[in-house]
Amino acid sequence: MRRPGAAGHTLLAMTQLLVRLESNREQAAALGQEPVAIGRHPDNTLVLHDDRASRFHCVIEPQESGRWLLRDLGSRNGTWLNDELVRSATLAVGDVIRVGSTKLVVEEAPAENGLLGLRQQRAHPLSRSRRSSRAGASDDTHAPGAPATAGPAWAASLEETLRALPSVRDESGMVTLVDASGADSDALLGSGQGSLAFRLIIRVAERARATDIHIEPKAEDAQVRMRLDGEMVTVAELPRAVFDKVLGLVRTVCQLRVANPREVLDGHFAARFGSSRVDYRASFTPSVHGHKLVIRVLDARNAPRSLNQLGLPPLMHEAIRKLCSQNAGMLLVSGPTGSGKTTTLHNAMREIDREKRNVITIEDPVEYHVEGVTQIPVDAEKGVTFESMLRSVLRQDPDVIMVGEIRDVETARTAMQAAMTGHVVLTTVHAKDTLGSIFRLLNLGVEPYLVANSLNIVLAQRLVRVLCDRCKKPAPLKPGQIVKMGRIAQGATKAYTPVGCSRCLQTGYLGRRAIFEMLQVADDLRDVIMSEPTIHAMKQVVEQGVFTTLAQSGWKLVVDGVTSMEEIERVVGEG
Structure with a gap:
């Protein structure tokens, strides 16, 4: 027009x-x-x-x-x-x-x-x-x-950080907040320092792909930190008066009443950046110097949208895709908190024909919406637990069930019985690796025959930081590192190490990707689980086939120049 x-x-x-x-x-x-x-x-x-x-x-x-x-x-x-x-x-x-x-x-x-x-x-x-x-x-x-125009020192620092970060898609100069009721808020349209500070903070978080924003009061000022690629990075110091205004602004858009300084409050809001929307969960927790504000960033654009985008090796990708097309079976994903387990399960669900199959999830909490899936949040305070909801869901004629986490023996037994009676079950457990996942179930008190006969695939994963292409530098591999990597080294004599620049906020890394370890549960391993479930006995069976450990998956990325040896040792251990 x-x-x-x-x-x-x-x-x-x-x-x-x-x-x-x-x-x-x-x-x-x-x-x-x-x-x-x-x-x-x-x-x-x-x-x-x-x-x-x-x-x-x-x-x-x-x-x-x-x-x-x-x-x-x-x-x-x-x-x-x-x-x-x-x-x-x-x-x-x-x-x-x-x-x-x-x-x-x-x-x-x-x-x-x-x-x-x-x-x-x-x-x-x-x-x-x-x-x-x-x-x-x-x-x-x-x-x-x-x-550039003049302004407060804290604003200049945030602006400099914003300029250094790579641009993101659909970015425009206007940020519009959406309050807890879903209505547009005018909180950022003002010219006050609180509006300026929060506008800059969430724009830096968007560009940096932060997963969390921490705004913590101190005696005379406040510190703003963000979790970038799993690590905390300080991005600004705010005057106490500006911090108080930011706190009030966030309370307003979350539609929370004025808080007692010793009260814990939780809320939510959203923001529109041009044509894109980002959701946030806010948590106010009392500290010595007042409420600390932690904001969880739920930006669906930063998460993989298909199994192909996870970076799975072809063998693992095909095995998971095949399981998702079956009528029964169990995929168990293990790893620590924040290792991407739920993202993997969501993308496994996207391999399923959700038009023809009834897919139900039980999550704590529901963070991202998956089209064509019934998603149920857990609420322990109201008695809505994984175990109680799983029993209820089994009366909802499900074909595929995702259980956010196995935390107790009752949930484990119910999920495994479902996998053996005509349902595909996708779930997670906190364990170090694939073999550790099996022992985690046994230690919960699940009968060995249930573990052996319900499991099809056990997948362990971690998220490792990717080196910043702008500042990474080559460095020779140490003889001990080459020996440790063995055949994975493929004759390599050098790797890359992090340096740090303005683009990666001096961390040396920019972005993350997953590494995986997959265990397919076949008959020989089932026999061991039911008769002699020891690490040594299971390792003997596993090593007879094609098996890549988490460390070996990470070393491949080191050889390819994607990440550093130090990062793999930090995330996985010495291997």
Whole structure:
């Protein structure tokens, strides 16, 4: 659709623009890195004293192309561009925006000031000391070459981090929060420091693919850390006043009441980044200096979406795919917390024809939705346990059942009996490796004949960090390492080690991938489980076939330059 009055106007990505009130050149805001919110509410970038304007009337958002988009925010009188009513339209030099009875003009920033002199500010005369702290909020979607604006040191640190990180898909300059009720929130449209801080924090988390955000109060300030590729990384220090505002903002979007300082609170909210949505779970826990906030990031875009994307070797991939097509059997996945077990089970379910088969999951909690699957959350406080729900699910005519975790002997027995009576069962257990998984079940008290006859595949897995391609450097393999890897080394004499750069936040790693160990339970192994279940006896049987340990899977990645020997030893052990 052609934008109103666009003829004759051009907008180059390199142009420095501003929007100002037609009646007063002092009341203006630069079109730079951050959205410019316009309306009557004092938290807007441009505050209008106009009764015909809405509290949050419209917003001007930077786009990836370097252009700026005017978008109405559901105002009661509408937003007008060049005398035409618009819901959204691209801006150009010379455009006239009408909000209520107020007119604003889009023009080039004065050459003597540029964006350094003209900061984003509210639409009433301000002294330099009162200019908005939003200045300088970084976004790779601003006009290339635009100089950075001044701002608080903590904001500058977050902006620098944001610029260094690789861009993500569907990214735009506007972030919209969605509160616990599912309604859009205006919490990030304000120009206050709390809004600025939280907007930058969740944008850094999105780009860095963080799984958790930790905001922890200290005596005089607060520390912001993120879990990146399984490791904690400090990204900023916030003044205590800003921390308090961030806490209040998150409580508001979670729709939680003002908390007693000793009370534990849990909530949830979401955010839209352009066309993408990310869900969050928030946990407030009392500490010596006040509530610590931990936010779990549930970004489905970062998770593999099929069995093919897990990086399974062909033999393992085919074995799991075949099991999922059968009428009965059990896939048991083992590993520590956070090793990707649930992701593997979800992608195994995607191999199943969910149109023709009844697939039910029991999870604690349900984090990601799987199309065509009935997903049931566990709630121990209400007596909804894995074992009780599994018995209930068996009366729901299931073909495939996923049990999030086997924690007790009753759940284990029920799941294994289901696998032997015409159901495919997918489940997990906490164990070090595949053989350890079998002993975990036996130690729970499950009868050996049940373990032997129900299991088809046992899969152990870990997540290892991938070296940053920008900064990794080659290093010779030590003779002892070459000997330890044996045939896996394939004559290799060097590997790569982490260094650290701005792109990987000085960690030396960027992203993770899984390594696997698979045990197919055949008759000879079943005999051992029922008669002589010792590690030595089972190893003798396993080593007669094709069997790759977790360490060997990791060493292959070392030889290929994907990860480092230090990372494999950290995750798996000495092998």
